[in-house]
Amino acid sequence: MYSKELFKGEVILVTGGRTGIGYGIAELFIELGGLVIITSRDKSNLEKSSKNLSNNGECHYRVCDIRKTETIEDLINWIDKKFGKLDVLINNAGGQFPAPAEVMSQKGWAAVINNNLNGTFNMSHSCANKFFIPQSPKGT
């Protein structure tokens, strides 16, 4: 349906791309010609996923915890040095656990908010400032 070269020349970052939905998204971008970077906290399984994804195109991996700004900084600098740009950010990393609200602890609530909300903000903020705003035609 789509051209196999739709994302040719584009650099795509999929957080949490070693498993599940993120893996599927990475797979599709690769199928459509994109250069994909997957990230997560688990280096050995990340490497395995990246190796599998590389069977159909170009996939790279980097360990990054979206809750930790220093690991995001490291990832951003690595992308800049290696590829010189970023075209697409897929904020997929995150998670939650099913529990009735009345039994959820403050600690559990804070952990989910920190990962899903703060983590997504951290990634968006860093990628926008380093890549998307400077790369946009008007620098906005």
Ligand SMILES: NC(=O)c1ccc[n+]([C@@H]2O[C@H](COP(=O)([O-])OP(=O)(O)OC[C@H]3O[C@@H](n4cnc5c(N)ncnc54)[C@H](OP(=O)(O)O)[C@@H]3O)[C@@H](O)[C@H]2O)c1
């Ligand atoms: N499946 C659903 O029905 C559903 C519904 C609503 C929303 N979602 C959301 O959709 C996303 C993908 O879901 P999924 O079902 O594919 O889940 P999944 O298989 O558990 O994938 C989540 C990925 O995020 C990574 N991750 C989690 N916390 C991270 C952190 N702090 N820093 C970096 N990576 C982190 C995990 O890798 P590591 O553990 O190696 O770090 C994992 O690869 C999640 O954000 C989930 O909350 C899913």
